[in-house]
Amino acid sequence: MSETITLEVLRYNPETDSEPHFQSFVVPYHEDWVVLDALNHVKDHIDSTLSYRWSCHMAVCGSCGLIINGEPKLGCHAFVRDYRGGVIKIEPLDHFPIERDLVIVMDDFIEKLSSVKPYVIVKEEKPVSEGEYIQTPAQLKVFKQYTQCINCMLCYAACPQYAMNEGFVGPAALALAHRYNMDSRDCGKDERAEVVASNEGIWECTFVGACSEVCPKHVDPAAAIQQTKIAASLDWFKALLLPGGKK
């Protein structure tokens, strides 16, 4: 018999289950499979009721975030070969309600993401005839890594602060706020500050740093948040000390 590997998948059917439980599936072992391939095998050949999100299979869409052997990972980014000889335990992302099986309810994240206005806000829209909003490569370099976020929510699943305080705006949303605040074309910093510099924004972060460790795109939200803290503190001092600085 060819080699196999066992998946232990957390199942939850809201219509019949009072709480989630693990179910084992034995799937073929392939050197080039990722965990998502193994889940697809279960869905196609063993149990078609298994529910999970996925789309691109190439770490771009951010849909297949899972807890794999306790670690937040993208299902398409975790090779089965790295778990060879063991069991792969697959759970939905931590710190989010479970909708069904491996599907989580992400409404809270989406609301928080939109609350930081993650888009370029200009002082005055100019007509197309006046040309583009110019940005030099050096200006882009300042924030480029923060543009790589794919909203996969692994950072939220890794953040103990988010787990214990559901009001916390969270790593990805704050990193994206920082990304737009640092954008040379943007004038929306003050508008974002209401959420970003609030008690449930950057100041709720105690720099655990787990968000940056699990980020599959090396966005480093922890760095973004600490830099925002420094910028917000400097703004506060400026407003306090400089004449006419108070709003």
Next chain:
Amino acid sequence: MSRRPYIRKVERNWFLSQRRYTLYMTRELTSLFVLLYCVFLTLGVVRLSQGQAAWDGFVTTASSPLGVIFQLVCLGFAAFHSVTWFAVTPKAMPLMIKGEPVPDKTIIAVHYALWAAVSAVVLIAAGV
């Protein structure tokens, strides 16, 4: 079909579940010892202001075996505190010089150099 999302509770011992959480909690715990040492130093200053006899009493307590153990424990935790914070300074204070990011190692090294310099100034001022 009705929705009935299931909410999992966070375990009370969540910080033991992963090494990175345990390290984080240890780092947080170190601040308690930094605080204790600050209180100890403040007490010393207060005793100094109360005259020679009070100061001598403080020095005797500080040099007793228990006093030395206390200070060594505080030193250990303070060192862990400083080392872990220096390690993350490049995240909080990334520097760009002439459009190029300064390497993390350089930023950390500058912190250690400043630490050594400040310590040397303090030791010289103390007449050691």
